[in-house]
Amino acid sequence: MGHETSDVDAEVPHLPQRSGKDRTSGGPSGAILIVDDHALVRHGLALAIGEFCEGSRILEAGSLAEAIELVRETPDLAIVLYDLHLADTEEDGVAGLRRMIAEIGGAPVVVFSGSAEPSAVIECIRSGARGYLLKTCSIGALEHALSLVLSGETYVPLPRAILAPPGAAEETEPLNHMLERLTGRQRDVFQLLLAGQSNKEIARSLGVLEGTVKVHVRAIMQKLGVKNRTQVAVAAARAGCFPEGA
Incomplete structure (x- = not known):
């Protein structure tokens, strides 16, 4: 979820790299840090x-300790993908x-995790x-999420299990009231x-x-009283509205 995406496409040099050249084209201008205690997952x-x-x-x-060391050595860090369940953070x-x-x-x-707990x-x-x-996300979802985050937005997965925590329905308006605010084209968007x-x-x-x-996205946000795509998704899920096929 989020605003605009920046088009990022192509490939990375040899892995892993503790130091490297400035980017030639595509991708963020700074370094990308992957933190996971499984080497195959990282690669x-x-x-x-x-x-x-x-x-x-x-x-x-x-590990978290190794990640912190790299962070301190990398002034041009652009983004971090972080496994929530590292071996050295098992307790919390x-x-x-x-x-x-x-x-x-x-x-x-x-956060890059195997847990889909809301x-x-x-x-x-x-x-x-x-x-x-x-x-379990696709490469397309990974690309979309990173581009949104790098553009200043927040990304969360949308499945019903993620965005509809127990009891949420009590706090929100019915779906039909939400959709009544939107024009036909805005509903498509x-x-x-x-x-x-x-x-x-x-x-x-x-x-x-x-x-x-x-223009339609801005209008939808205004009508729903939210500020970004993440809030659109949360409001929709709590009202019982999910992507077709979800």
Whole structure:
């Protein structure tokens, strides 16, 4: 969820890299840090990112302690993908996340986890994470999430299990009241927003200009009283509205 995406596409040099050249094209201008205590997961994630981030430096850490050391040595850090359940944070993964965020001071942290528990997602976002990715996500979802976070937005997965925590229905308005506020075209855009599509993808799906989609997205947010796509998704899920096929 979030605003605009920046187009990032291509590949990464040799992995892992503790130091490296500045990016040549595509991807963020700073380093990408992957923190996971399973080497194969780290390498796989780095290779996946390499499909759409050309020339970006990839750093890898197998523990929170190693990650903090790398953070202190990397002034141009652009983004961190952080496993919530590291071996050296077994007692409290969220406490480790908070320490990581405090050490970084500026670069966004995206949690990368196998847990789809709504409480975990909510607690991570409240603790300062700028995104939450499931380890079962597609490369397309990974690319979309990273581009949103790098553009200043927040990404969370949308399945009903994630965004509809127990008891949430008591706090929100019925679905029909929410949709009554939207025009027919805004409803089309709304559904594609819930499916996680970027403005460019929505424009392509509906056969309209991207600028037109931006206007509709702003109008939807205003009518629903929210400030970003994450809040659109949460409000929709709590009202019982999910992407088609979810």
